[in-house]
Amino acid sequence: MTEFATARWPGIAHTPRTPAKARIAKAILKPTINRVPVRLTMANGTRWGAGDDSSPEMRVVRPRAFFARLGADTKIGFGEAYMAGDWTTGDGTDLADLLTPFAERLTTIVPVPLQKFRVFVDKKLPHHQRNSVKGSQKNIEAHYDLSNELFSQFLDPSMNYSSAWFEGNETLEEAQMRKIDAVLDDAHVGNGTRMLEIGSGWGSLAIRAAQRGAKVTTITISKEQAALAEERFAEAGVDVDLQLVDYREVTGEYDAIVSVEMIEAVGEEFWPTYFQTIDKLLAPGGHVAIQAITMDHHRYLATRNSYGWIQKYIFPGGLLPSLTAVDQVLAEHTTLAVTNQRPLGKHYARTLKQWRENFNANWSTINAQGFDETFRRMWEFYLAYCEAGFSTGYINVHQVAMSRPSEG
Template identity: 80%
Template sequence: MTQLATARWPGIAHTPRTPVKARAAKAILRPTVNSVPVRLTFADGTRWGAGGPQAPEMQVVRPKAFFSRLGADTKIGFGEAYMAGDWTTGEGTDLADLLAPFAERLTTIVPESLQRFRVFVDKKLPHAHRNSVEGSKKNIEAHYDLSNDLFAQFLDPSMSYSAAWFESAEQDLESAQLRKIDGILDQAGVTEGSRVLEIGSGWGALAIRAAQRGAKVTTITISNEQAALAEQRFAEAGVDVDLQLVDYRDVTGQYDAIVSVEMIEAVGEEYWPTYFATIDRLLAPGGKVSIQAITMEHHRYLKTRNSFGWIQKYIFPGGLIPSLTAIDQTLAAHTSLAVSDRRSLGQDYARTLHEWRDSFNRNWETINAQGFDETFRRMWEFYLAYCEAGFRVGYIDVYQLQMQRPQEA
């Protein structure tokens, strides 16, 4: 590791020294891998895994470091080992193809006899990641304020950073993103003259689309970087949008339609009641809500809701994926709203992520020139492939959810 990398990535530059835990990790991993259709290969010629010659290959480059990281922190060490280059994919193996068989077996991959020790392995969510008003701003800035130029290198021209909705295999990403946006706006009943509130502006694509329908649009964000580019894009599109740098908890007024795309994952379980109660408070009589939300099955949510994983440490601090049941329960307990329609875009998200990763890798030289180093590259490769694999096998899903007051439906 270079000095710069050491300063920037202290957890990656220094391999933990945990010989006992490393041996335990190795003892657990071998029989586990031998039941998965992959190939695990080592420099000395040793091979693990149930996969044949055509199966996805994982090459363990530095076994000692790999097992040390895995032993020190099972949930985070696997991704950190990839970031450090302790393991990589074999020639011709796509990273998401390798991760998918593991994602498919994630709830059963650890023997049931060992699952009772989960409480000793899971780390609690850091208090600093709480999504209070101050904490939310820090958490959002950590990801979305990295650089507008970075996101422009792998997103489509609409700058949409959420699941697209493909109509066919031939449809391009940009038009699929606009179809997704139209799906949200249609669910929320946005037409000419509608008073629309968007919670989480992104880079402005939805607000532009809503304004082009003739709606009166207010969009809010707490990302300075996103706000600056969104304002520029509004001017270029020739639309009048009221963009406010404000937390959702501080919004006032009444709106006929409220929309929010993949925002709930950044709200945090502690604040879901506040988030939905705020929406309920702001929604005018007869109004409709449409949110796009990444979800997982309820039993998985209950097991992981308080644990700290790789994605939260490196990509989305403060992030938590809800279940459909958790959303329904929160609405019932804290609002007058209920889900009245839903559609799944899970497989569409797998394709969206694959296209983002292709663009990221294709444009890596430009991204690298912006000041992002090799460790960052491997981190984002793992993030995009890890999520793609999860959606591909159905471990996670994403829904467009329409909400309204039942008595007004």
């Protein structure tokens, strides 16, 4: 464990000392994994799992540490054990391929009699990750301000950090432009449109909108992203008003409001505020288009208050909505309603696969920027974990168009 890793992720610097919980975890895991078509190979050669020699292989390198982490924190310990190197994939096994059978069975993998004990392993979302104005700033900095250079090593040249929309064998960048154009089309963005973008990213959507002749205002609370976006606006020769403000602080009136994969960082508590702000800023006859990572409503209800590995290590304060939850918030707190939605889940799986391939291919450059092996394993697990979720439909992503029904 390096000094960098110990300081950044103290939770994996030392193996938990929970022998009783470790024994329980081992007792539960064996019958559970014996219903999954994978091979789990222990350091001593013992094999578990319902898979054969052609199935994805998971190798437990340090069984004692692996079960200790799993026992200490069932939902988070699995990913932490990968970060720590307690388990890895077998030769020739892709990490996403290994995680996919688990994702396919995520709601049923734990035997029914044991599911009633979920209340004892689910941790509530920590208060310090609450998405207040100040809290949102800290949560965004934890991920998006890591390094522009880091993101440039695995994203396409347009620096889009959201699902693409593929048709055929085009490049990732071309698929990202199709995604952006679909959002702009849904929001009716054209020449003279006063457009607000909530969540600038690195500026690709704002550039595209400005090239259509729109009068673009884009907001972000990421200083790193804002700095690079301003450079890209200058290079593209477009006039974009970029503001470093929280969405709750925006004023004005806009014909179109767009937001790509930003609602996941809003937090359930602030969804009414988020959509009320959009409603307040939208001019009569205006249109809204958002792209949102979603999950089925029953899964959202089951997980809305639980704290997982992704929230601890990747997206603090994050929560995925369901389309039903969005409809309910709109109906109860705004004059807006959904007019159309487009699912792109399989496209996100393909996007994530390309990001992970780029990340691994450029690891030596990323490593030279100061990111260590623990970070590599964390990021690899994050990308593969999400890819498995989208490829199996456990999570999805939708482009959602909204307007005021009375205005069409």
